[in-house]
Amino acid sequence: MPDALANLRSLVRIPTVSHQDPADTDWAPFRAFVALLPSLYPATHGELTLEIVTEHSFLYRWKGSTDGPPTVLMAHYDVVPATDEGWEHPPFAAEVTGEGDDRVVWGRGTLDDKGALVAVLEGVEASVLAGRTPRCDVYLSFGHDEETEGSGARAIVDLLQSRGIRAGLVLDEGGAVVEDVFPGVSGPIAVVGVSEKGILTLTVEQGGGHASTPPRLSATTRLARAIVRLNRRPFRAGFTAPTLEMIGTLGAHARGPLGFAFTNLWLTRPALLAVFARLSDETNALIRTTQAVTMLRGSQAANVLAERAVATVNIRVAIDSSVADAVAHVRRAIRDPQVAIAVLHPHEPSPVSPTNGPGWDLVRRTIRETFPGTIVTPYVMMAASDSRHFTRISDCVYRFSPFEMSTAERASLHASNERLRVSTLLRGVDFYTRLIAGL
Numbered sequence: 001m002p003d004a005l006a007n008l009r010s011l012v013r014i015p016t017v018s019h020q021d022p023a024d025t026d027w028a029p030f031r032a033f034v035a036l037l038p039s040l041y042p043a044t045h046g047e048l049t050l051e052i053v054t055e056h057s058f059l060y061r062w063k064g065s066t067d068g069p070p071t072v073l074m075a076h077y078d079v080v081p082a083t084d085e086g087w088e089h090p091p092f093a094a095e096v097t098g099e100g101d102d103r104v105v106w107g108r109g110t111l112d113d114k115g116a117l118v119a120v121l122e123g124v125e126a127s128v129l130a131g132r133t134p135r136c137d138v139y140l141s142f143g144h145d146e147e148t149e150g151s152g153a154r155a156i157v158d159l160l161q162s163r164g165i166r167a168g169l170v171l172d173e174g175g176a177v178v179e180d181v182f183p184g185v186s187g188p189i190a191v192v193g194v195s196e197k198g199i200l201t202l203t204v205e206q207g208g209g210h211a212s213t214p215p216r217l218s219a220t221t222r223l224a225r226a227i228v229r230l231n232r233r234p235f236r237a238g239f240t241a242p243t244l245e246m247i248g249t250l251g252a253h254a255r256g257p258l259g260f261a262f263t264n265l266w267l268t269r270p271a272l273l274a275v276f277a278r279l280s281d282e283t284n285a286l287i288r289t290t291q292a293v294t295m296l297r298g299s300q301a302a303n304v305l306a307e308r309a310v311a312t313v314n315i316r317v318a319i320d321s322s323v324a325d326a327v328a329h330v331r332r333a334i335r336d337p338q339v340a341i342a343v344l345h346p347h348e349p350s351p352v353s354p355t356n357g358p359g360w361d362l363v364r365r366t367i368r369e370t371f372p373g374t375i376v377t378p379y380v381m382m383a384a385s386d387s388r389h390f391t392r393i394s395d396c397v398y399r400f401s402p403f404e405m406s407t408a409e410r411a412s413l414h415a416s417n418e419r420l421r422v423s424t425l426l427r428g429v430d431f432y433t434r435l436i437a438g439l
Helices: 003-012 030-041 044-045 116-128 151-162 219-230 240-250 254-264 265-280 281-286 322-332 357-371 387-390 407-411 422-437
Strands: 051-052 055-060 071-076 104-105 136-142 171-179 189-193 200-205 290-297 310-317 339-342 374-377 397-404 419-420
Touching: 003 030, 003 104, 003 116, 003 422, 030 044, 044 116, 051 151, 055 151, 071 116, 071 151, 071 387, 071 397, 104 422, 116 136, 116 397, 116 422, 136 151, 136 387, 151 281, 151 387, 171 290, 171 422, 189 357, 219 290, 219 310, 219 322, 219 339, 240 254, 240 265, 240 374, 254 265, 265 281, 322 339, 357 374, 357 397, 357 422, 387 397, 407 419, 419 422
Parallel strands: 071 136, 071 171, 171 397, 189 374
Antiparallel strands: 051 055, 055 136, 104 419, 171 189, 189 397, 200 310, 200 339, 290 310
């Protein structure tokens, strides 16, 4: 465990930045990352077998003492781009500030998701050195392009499926231990996620020309109108079964009027739905499919009309909906046949994993042992992860990062000043060590 910080710093310093177009990715850091791991975790590499999948993703197998459904522990080692702008410390320097329990390691990937990868490997390394052998096989699945397409994880699932392997438990990044997120509930809450969403692109094409004689409705104007119309038509709101279970779990710990509202849904459900819609962006996203315009592209010059204007709209589909429903909603909202809609990399919402049975019980028990006094609740995960591919080979896919994250730390994901408290990292190592002991 004392080496966990040093190992994380070594891996964060390798800029494994993935890009949407693989041709734009520098693969040398990815090769360096994989080459470094055996020296950091020699016992793991002596005991587990390693397969490289699609050149850059890797799958470890830790053979168990008996036959039975294996466990898959997941992480990814690619990161989103980062420049020095806006960072207090360079994003790939892995600098450490503070003293003792207040130390913080700064850098792209500390939270997303090299910190989890290190916590998994530290837990395995400690277990191997202690002479432990799991009852059933344990696989470690580390993807190389989770931030873009997830082709590495998909290929790993294809490989396992071709071998007839079905996992009894899959655990990937996702929820975390949070506070001050749900009104009326004090103390730490561990949210374990279950659902994921998709993406589509809006495009419009129209003749270009000189900006001094523009048409009445240029391509950019038509696209802007479509965006405004879409923004005015949010998707319908509703409580899904996992969200209702979350409300019931938290309601038992809530104080004041919200405690009453959470535990008397037969009476308060419509009012509570309105509260969730207005309370915060996070609670609003829990109750509906969300839409966000993330990219815009038009003309390449100030005095030239755009031949083609393009907007990328990120759609996260609620688990009681579908990609087809989302596309239909967008068409109705835009009301313009000249706006062409193309669907890129669609993924249907993931099946809901059970909140009972051996897999769930082990995750919940390990959370409670690692984070005493923490409330454990299921929730609908609003982001996407590589674990969505594993629902093909497991009914029990859970998304939980064993880290305590403040509001500011969660805001640093995919943004500047991403960082991880050293005490949090070590607690994550403890989590995986305990989890492995229960396998």
